[in-house]
Amino acid sequence: MTFASDPAAAPATDVAPVGRSLWADARARLLQNRAAVASMIFLAFLALAFSVGRLIAPHPYDQVFSDYVKAPPSLTAYPKPDQIAPAIERIAPRLRATASNLVVEGDVVRLTLESQRPIDERLLAYFDRSDMFRAARVVEKADEGKRLVVEAPIERHLFLFGTDSNGRDLLSRILLAGGISLEIGLLASLVALFIGVTWGATAAISAAASTC
Numbered sequence: 499m500t501f502a503s504d505p506a507a508a509p510a511t512d513v514a515p516v517g518r519s520l521w522a523d524a525r526a527r528l529l530q531n532r533a534a535v536a537s538m539i540f541l542a543f544l545a546l547a548f549s550v551g552r553l554i555a556p557h558p559y560d561q562v563f564s565d566y567v568k569a570p571p572s573l574t575a576y577p578k579p580d581q582i583a584p585a586i587e588r589i590a591p592r593l594r595a596t597a598s599n600l601v602v603e604g605d606v607v608r609l610t611l612e613s614q615r616p617i618d619e620r621l622l623a624y625f626d627r628s629d630m631f632r633a634a635r636v637v638e639k640a641d642e643g644k645r646l647v648v649e650a651p652i653e654r655h656l657f658l659f660g661t662d663s664n665g666r667d668l669l670s671r672i673l674l675a676g677g678i679s680l681e682i683g684l685l686a687s688l689v690a691l692f693i694g695v696t697w698g699a700t701a702a703i704s705a706a707a708s709t710c
Contacts, residue, residue, distance in 0.1 A: 544676065545680065547673065547676070548673060548676030548677045548679070548680050549677060549680065551673030551674055551676060551677040552673070552674060552677060554673065555667075555669070555670035555673050555674065556656060556658075556667060556669060556670060557655070557666075557667040557670045558670065559666065559667070559670045559671045559674045560666065561666065561667070562664055562665045562666055563629045563655065563661060563665040563666070563667070564629060564665050565577075565581075565585065565628060565629040565630055565665070566629060566655065566657065566661050566665050567661065567663060567664070567665040568660070568661060568662070568663055568665075569657050569660050569661040569665075570660050571657065571658060571659050571660040572656075572657060572658070572660070573658065574656075575654035575655060575656045576630075576654065576655045576656070576657060577630045577652065577654075577655075579602070581630070582600075582602060582607060582630065582652070583600055585628060585630045585631070586600060586607070586609060589624050589625060589628060590611065592621065592624045593611060593613070593617055593618075593621040593622070593624065594613055594615070594617070594621075595611040595612055595613040595617050595646075596611070596612055596613070597609050597610070597611055598610050598612065602652075605651055605652045605654070606649055606650070606651055606652065607631070607649070607650050607652055608637075608647070608648070608649050609647075609648055609650075610645065610646070610647050610648075611645070611646045611647075611648055612644065612645050612646075613644050613645075614644065615644065616642055616643035616644055617643055617644065617646050619636060619643075619646070622634045622635075622636070622648065625648075625650045629653065629655065630652060630653060631650040631651065631652060631653055632650065632651040632652075632653050633650075633651075634648050634649065634650035635648070635649055635650075636648055637649050657669070659672065
């Protein structure tokens with residue numbers, strides 16, 4: 499036999515409404531604003547990047563790349579293929595020679611240097627002094643040193659933000675400047691907090707002492 503339950507006979511259970519604090523209400527409204535959340539994430543990323551900027555900077559902030567003055571921003575490393583030949587043409591006269599048979603194989607450039615007089619191999623240091631190449635070496639010598647076949651490794655540099663008018667990497671300088679700005683702002687806040695707390699505590703102690 500089944501007995502129907504009487505709703506009036508069931509004990510009433512009063513559930514107290516759950517309130518929400520002002521912080522919870524503010525957080526809920528903030529998370530509903532997508533633009534504010536995206537801005538907050540972007541600012542947090544900038545603060546983190548500036549905090550460790552000295553560690554992740556691709557180049558020293560004061561290093562000058564004389565071969566890359568006002569280089570435009572690029573996602574690929576320098577030098578570009580069309581920059582190698584002009585760089586060789588600038589180096590060859592310093593060796594009192596002319597360059598020919600220029601061939602680029604991967605990250606190595608191979609060329610022939612010819613002169614009316616024997617070429618001083620010590621002058622190959624001009625390759626290493628360039629921002630585009632490392633130390634060059636002679637792979638073949640002919641005509642009593644008047645004709646040299648030289649190989650020089652290509653030195654790659656990445657400038658995501660380009661370089662300034664002095665040839666310094668802009669990304670490295672921006673990361674360093676952002677870190678200094680954060681340090682100044684944090685220091686100013688700490689100084690203001692220290693002065694305010696000290697002044698307020700002193701005023702409170704003085705007021706308490708005067709009422710005694």
